[in-house]
Amino acid sequence: MTVRKFIVSVWLDVTALIIIGTIFVVPFMFIFLTAAKTGPEAALFQFTWPSQFQFFENLREVLEFGDRRMLLALWNSTILTVGSVTLIVLLSALVAFVMQRRRDRMASVVNSIMLAGLIIPPAVVPTIFVLQQVGLYKTLIGLILVEVAFTMPFATLIFRTFMASIPGEIDEAAIIDGASPLQVFFSVILPLLRPAIVTVIVVSSVAIYNDFTGPLYFLPGGQNVTAQLTLYSFISQFSSRWHLLFADVVIITIPPLIMFMFFQRQIVSGMTAGAIKG
């Protein structure tokens, strides 16, 4: 291959990499560089290498700030995400199981309700009212239940689509062996739903971990702070301490980054499957 031919064959790759890299990677480099600077230097918003590299010092300062509020926030976000996702998987899979197997009038009603749930914007203040009435306002449990209600339509539709690929004969074999409905669900169906479960777990945990509006409305108060709210409250508390604000951004971006590295395929297929069929 001549040099000329080689250049012609790679120029599109190189151009695409330069343009896409500039647009999509530079903002993340900016985050990292600012998080590694001193306070006054970070406040200049320049895209330069820090004159004094103090990335890890900044991370530690954010983690220790305000009686280790950040650690509390990460802990709260973990409980919120794990709790919500567990309930979402269980409740939605139960619905999808019955809905897909019965395919009766009721099932199509449930299906329409789930579709409407995907589209309709939640009414926030009345939700606060309901949470107060049941005594769960400003509690993690309350927020978990709200997240479950808001995310359930997506999960149910994913599970229903996948259920269709599990033949009913498998259930019937288990029934003949004398399995109860719960046994069929837990020991036959749930294991077979595994790929769909992975998709639902990955997509909804990213969404719930990143949720800002939910905690803002339903979980105000210092003790209940979540990862996303630390950013929001640091905007005012750190007013000009941009290095710490961006160190915070780095910390809260780590969990989705890990998810992305391990589950990119599931995330992409889950989001497109939900979209194309929905």
Place this chain on the structure above:
Amino acid sequence: MKSNSRPRTILRTYPYWFYLPAALVFGVFFVVPTMLAFYFSLTRWTLFDATFIGLDNYERFLNDPQLMAGLRNTFIYAVITSGLKVIISLPLAMLLTSSLRLKGLLRGIIFFPVLVSTVAVGITFASLMQPSVGLINTVLGALGLPRPDWLGNPGLALYSVALVDVWKGIGIATVIFIAGILSIPLDFFEAARLEGETWVKFRYVILPLARNATFTVILLSFIGGLRTFDLIWTMTRGGPGFASDVLTSVIYKQYQAGFYGLSVAGNVVLFILVTIIVYPLMRFFNRAELEL
């Protein structure tokens, strides 16, 4: 129907009470608040007691320039973000399904922002868009181009936020198009190759056959655009003045100010806006799909 002919022992394995836990959570925390919204929007409401005042909240909404600006901006924002996402991501998806060597890497790079917290993206771009020293204007200045005040200019703020929204959401639109393009049988492309040009491939194969993907992208980003809050709130808080207020930021501001009835009325307006735009759109798309 098939289900009616199945023996009762089989049907008993799919008991209706399996719906119950989900129905309870979904009913209490989604359906009930949605219903209540219609009632409370007709009241002066303090969360503890509500006085029925008829359509006063809606009247105030329609007569208040700030609230109406929110309504108009919501619509503009949804149209711009969904339009730009289609226009940019379709060619991008074509590029990333071509024989490019780096397509795997590039797909990953474009998709990653989808997973990053919107608040973090908002903070980052607010810094990059800083008018005098921000990176974007530094680059524009070096190229001898005008240096707009992205977030401080009332005529520009909403569009600046919309651009960031497109940056963050382009990844999902692109993977939907990629899935659409990859589902087109290869024969079609081979037929088009006889004709030669990329344009032929685009106009006569991808555009008509990836139509479902186009509908999906429009629908999803339109719904997302109408419901947007996080990005607007972290970047401008609806400002300057109320130049970039959208319905959801108006809802939040009225809630903060204690005007719960008015806040809920905003929610109902958003509900109606979503319904009257999205349902006809969905029906239209479904019919178009059947014709295909």
